[in-house]
Amino acid sequence: MSRSDVLVDADWVQAHLNDPGIVLVEVDEDTSAYEKGHIRGAVRIDWKTELQDPVRRDFVDKTGFEALLSEKGIANDDLVVLYGGNNNWFAAYAYWYFRLYGHQNVKLLDGGRKKWELDSRDLVEDVPSRPKTSYSATEQDASIRAFREEVVEAIGDKNLVDVRSPDEFTGKLLAPAHLPQEQAQRGGHIPTARSIPWSKAANDDGTFRSDEELRDLYQEAGVDLSKPTIAYCRIGERSSHTWFALHELLGLPDVKNYDGSWTEYGSLVGVPIELGEAK
Amino acid sequence: MTDGCGAPAQTASLPATVDLANEAVIQGTVVRGDDAVPGAYARLLDATGEFTGEVVTSDEGIFRFFAAPGDWTVRVLAPGGVSIDSTVTAQVGEIANLQVAI
Incomplete structure (x- = not known):
């Protein structure tokens, strides 16, 4: 493609x-x-x-x-x-x-x-x-949509790409900075997720970065492009942007969008959550 | 129904549902001469230059972010290749005001 x-x-x-x-x-x-x-x-x-x-x-x-x-x-x-x-x-x-x-x-x-x-x-x-x-x-098409069970199973196995802003990833903010911070669920990220904000895939004017820049971006952040990948954000729309970059522009065969994203994961009982920088 | 992450309309005053005591607000107006500039793009960058959020200015040229305490940069984009950076410090319980002339 x-x-x-x-x-x-x-x-x-x-x-x-x-x-x-x-x-x-x-x-x-x-x-x-x-x-x-x-x-x-x-x-x-x-x-x-x-x-x-x-x-x-x-x-x-x-x-x-x-x-x-x-x-x-x-x-x-x-x-x-x-x-x-x-x-x-x-x-x-x-x-x-x-x-x-x-x-x-x-x-x-x-x-x-x-x-x-x-x-x-x-x-x-x-x-x-x-x-x-x-x-x-x-x-x-179930091959491009991830649900919560698959996300929990993917910890430490598949690539998990968290595309929220750095402060949402570490748990400092619960929503993007143009929204009042009124959310109630826990902050943090899914263990083993890499933090690659969606905005890094775009230029200031909103156009996508080149294929070469995109490939370097994800690889340098620790994403193994030969493995299956699940992208998530807060509700699944910013991660659609990254799904597009990975699946449509870079042509990776197995990329899913987890549309439940942090508003679901951060409210689940009993699942592991990591705080702070990516480990 | 889940609310989106899209920016809400940028109102002239702080929305009534927001308790300023819990927020570190950065807001400002984009002007050209004496006129407000609606439809400009205001991007909030954190202390490392990382993109954090973006809003479109209102009819009154207003933008607003609910940030965390610390140092931030607001980058204003407008037609004609305009891109202007302003630095600002946010604190909880306060509104940091900017005026950006393009």
């Missing part, structure tokens, strides 16, 4: 804005971002209200995903180009999610909304209308 199979740059998007068969999708946590302006022709997916089950802590199921994509006017053979704010966290999460439900023809806009804005490219308020489709999803 090459980088161009999974990533497009802003010039490419600009040149293909009117192509049939290509659907731009903005995915944000802050949905007011889309309302203030989005790339022309882009539809919106709301990370919170449309991709999450409203009651249980889980994703919408296969039927729910099919209904969502049908409603958005996305067909099985469309090329979906995802982008969003927060350095593409939620877009990367949606990318992983599209893959989870079997949509193979999907790419990320490198740098997402931030790069687009910093380039002073056009944003519009017009909301496109797309005719409904009959989207059909596959069952979830």
